[in-house]
Amino acid sequence: MYIKDEINENTFGGRLRKSRLDKNLDIKDLASICNVTNSIISAYEVGRYYPSISILKLLSEYFDINYLCRDGYTHLVWNYDNFINSLKLWIKNNNFTMDKSAKLLGVTHGSLRFWFNGSIMSYATYNKIKNNLIYYRIKY
Known part of the structure; x- marks a missing residue:
């Protein structure tokens, strides 16, 4: 049994548990609310998995989603449309080709196309390019 005051609120999982x-x-x-197994919820709470946008939408009906997704990967997932629009604007405003943009961000051209078509990048990829996004002042 966890005492609420001892839960680490520095992670999505901790904030979800609290x-x-x-x-x-x-x-x-x-x-039951999220239509997933108990083990999936446990995995979210210990940080083994991160929820999809559809699960985050269900969670937003019961919890303060801005608290849950205040940073990290869930912040990216929850704000993914803003992220992609900022990325597209950055490319357009700088007259970059997709190849040049991909090179600057440290990803492949195919990855950009994949994201622009609605797929969400992995947590490992997000961590890989996070510093480049900050460097190029891409707000998301």
Whole structure:
């Protein structure tokens, strides 16, 4: 049993666990709300997995999504449209080709095309290019 005051709120999983406990929900309740297994909710809470945008939308109906997704990968997923639009604007304003943009960001041209068509980058890729996004002042 976890004491709410001892939960690490520096991670999405910790914030999810705290929010769940604040609403007096157990893992089974939250799994039912999200239409996933108990083990998936547990994996979110320990940081082994991160939820998709569809799961985040379900969570936003019960919890403060700005608190849950205030940083890290879930922040990117929740704000993905803004991220992609900022990236496209950066490319357009600098008259970059897709190849030049990809090279500057440290990704492949295919990855950019993949993201622009609606796919969300992996957590590893997000961490890889995060510093380049800051360097080029791409707000997302």
